[in-house]
Amino acid sequence: xxxxxxxxxxxxxxxxxxxxxxxxxxxxxxxxxxxxxxxxxxxxxxxxxxxxxxxxxxxxxxxxxxxxxxxxxxxxxxxxxxxxxxxxxxxxxxxxxxxxxxxxxxxxxxxxxxxxxxxxxxxxxxxxxxxxxxxxxxxxxxxxxxxxxxxxxxxxxxxxxxxxxxxxxxxxxxxxxxxxxxxxxxxxxxxxxxxxxxxxxxxxxxxxxxxxxxxxxxxxxxxxxxxxxxxxxxxxxxxxxxxxxxxxxxxxxxxxxxxxxxxxxxxxxxxxxxxxxxxxxxxxxxxxxxxxxxxxxxxxxxxxxxxxxxxxxxxxxxxxxxxxxxxxxxxxxxxxxxxxxxxxxxxxxxxxxxxxxxxxxxxxxx
Numbered sequence: 001x002x003x004x005x006x007x008x009x010x011x012x013x014x015x016x017x018x019x020x021x022x023x024x025x026x027x028x029x030x031x032x033x034x035x036x037x038x039x040x041x042x043x044x045x046x047x048x049x050x051x052x053x054x055x056x057x058x059x060x061x062x063x064x065x066x067x068x069x070x071x072x073x074x075x076x077x078x079x080x081x082x083x084x085x086x087x088x089x090x091x092x093x094x095x096x097x098x099x100x101x102x103x104x105x106x107x108x109x110x111x112x113x114x115x116x117x118x119x120x121x122x123x124x125x126x127x128x129x130x131x132x133x134x135x136x137x138x139x140x141x142x143x144x145x146x147x148x149x150x151x152x153x154x155x156x157x158x159x160x161x162x163x164x165x166x167x168x169x170x171x172x173x174x175x176x177x178x179x180x181x182x183x184x185x186x187x188x189x190x191x192x193x194x195x196x197x198x199x200x201x202x203x204x205x206x207x208x209x210x211x212x213x214x215x216x217x218x219x220x221x222x223x224x225x226x227x228x229x230x231x232x233x234x235x236x237x238x239x240x241x242x243x244x245x246x247x248x249x250x251x252x253x254x255x256x257x258x259x260x261x262x263x264x265x266x267x268x269x270x271x272x273x274x275x276x277x278x279x280x281x282x283x284x285x286x287x288x289x290x291x292x293x294x295x296x297x298x299x300x301x302x303x304x305x306x307x308x309x310x311x312x313x314x315x316x317x318x319x320x321x322x323x324x325x326x327x328x329x330x331x332x333x334x335x336x337x338x339x340x341x342x343x344x345x346x347x348x349x350x351x352x353x354x355x356x357x358x359x360x361x362x363x364x365x366x
Contacts, residue, residue, distance in 0.1 A: 034071030039088045039326050041067055042077040046103070047095035047140065050120075050294050052076075057296025057304075060093050063318060070319070079103045083110035089325050090115065094122040094290025095140045104147050112154075114281040116325040121159040122290035123218040143221070151286075155275050156223030156231050159288055162243035164217045164269065165191055191216045195271070197236040204234055204274060204285070204320045213298055213311040215291035219243045219269040229277040233270035234285075235317075243269055272317075274324070283325050293318055 043052045043064065052064030052074050064074050077083065083090060083106055090110065092099075099107065111117060121141055141148050143161045152158040194211035212235055222231040237243075275284040291297030298314030301307060309315065 034069070035323070035328055036067060036326065037071035039072045039328070040075060040084070040086045041072045041089045041091060041322070042075045042084065042087045044077045044079070044090065044092045044095070046077070046079050047092075047097050047099060049095050050093035050290055052091075055295065057294065057300075059295050060293055060299075062295050062299040063093075063293050066315065066319060067322060072322075079106065082106050083115065088116065089118065089322065091118045091120075093118075093120045093293055096122075097140050098142075098146050101146075104150065107147070108150060111282050111284070112280060116283040116327075118285050118287075118321060118325055120287045120290050120293055121218050121220075123161075123163040123216060123288075151284075152221070152223075155229065155277075155282075155284060156225075156227060157273055157275050157284065157286055158221050159286065160219045160221050160243055160245075162219055162245045163191060164193070164214070164219065164237055164241045164271075165244045166240055193238045193241060195235065195238040197238065199232065199234050199236075202232060202234060202274065202324075204324050205317065206320060208313045208317050208320070210313045211311075212313050212317060213292070214271060214289045215297045216289060217271055217292075218288035220271060220273045220286050220288050222270060222273045228279065229275060229282075232274045232276075233272070234274055235270065235272040237269040237271060241269070274321075281327075283327070285321050285325060287321075 043049070043060075045051050050058060050060040052060050055061045068074050077087075077090060079100075079102070087110065090107065107117070141159060143152075143158050148158040192213075192215050194213045196211050198205045198208060198212070200206075217237075219237065220233075222233060224231050224233070271289065272285065272287045275286075276282070287293070289297075292314060293299070296304075298311050298318070299309065300311070301309045
């Protein structure tokens with residue numbers, strides 16, 4: 001195990017410095033190949049998602065860099081064509097506009113034929129105009145239309161149209177009245193949180209031993225009744241938070257009160273849910289926060305150019321999620337240290353492997 005940790009530290013250092021990874025001594029590898037070797041992971045960029053090649057705070061280059069160092073080939077999805085036959089996983093990280101009808105059709109054909117999808121939703125659209133941060137309610141993937149409508153009808157899973165906020169009393173205490181705050185600062189105080197409320201009976205949460213961080217999240221609705229498929233909640237909201245359905249007006253005037261008829265209490269609010277269809281081998285994980293996986297969110301470090309990562313459990317959870325979605329037969333262990341920050345390279349390789357075995361299922365691997 002100590003050699004594995006040394007190998008991982010060398011990988012992180014190489015990523016930060018841009019050093020070729022061929023300098024890592026073969027004796028340290030402890031295995032014939034990394035666990036994600038020959039898997040093809042396709043990221044979508046066409047709808048302003050977090051890009052695997054964007055090194056900014058809004059990008060996902062660190063997440064993609066981890067996947068590449070674990071052996072995966074990172075590619076960009078071309079929505080003008082069908083999802084490639086060699087796609088072992090499609091990743092859609094927080095689109096800022098709805099998928100077009102032809103994109104939904106191509107994605108749906110891929111999914112119902114045994115595809116795997118990591119879908120990360122977001123309640124907020126954040127842009128910058130001449131140095132001023134503008135925060136709006138996102139208009140993508142609404143709960144009752146487009147891709148969400150199909151996901152709910154056939155898979156029993158979708159993102160709710162809400163934003164998790166502190167209850168009013170706690171919100172007032174958090175914001176205070178000593179200094180005026182802009183909208184971004186107020187949102188950070190009342191919608192950013194960490195949670196340890198996890199379902200520990202799945203392999204996806206194995207090794208996630210500390211808090212998961214969220215930076216403005218939508219809740220994920222799921223139907224866990226008797227169905228020909230399985231939906232399993234993975235992460236729940238922190239205590240004191242609820243799902244505010246009128247958050248668009250909150251962004252406008254800063255006022256929001258819990259409404260029993262329209263809003264959602266925290267006890268029932270899942271933030272990440274997994275789906276498995278044993279017949280088709282379709283796998284899906286939905287997470288309700290884009291920044292859970294971005295460089296400036298779940299993969300942030302202090303200082304930003306260092307490998308001293310703040311939320312290691314976010315990294316562990318996402319790597320576990322990818323391993324489960326790939327149905328990877330090789331164990332994936334992320335040591336409890338910092339991770340990668342390099343921009344991955346898009347490579348052309350032989351077609352990837354596809355595993356139909358359901359051995360990893362939802363039962364926790366001991």
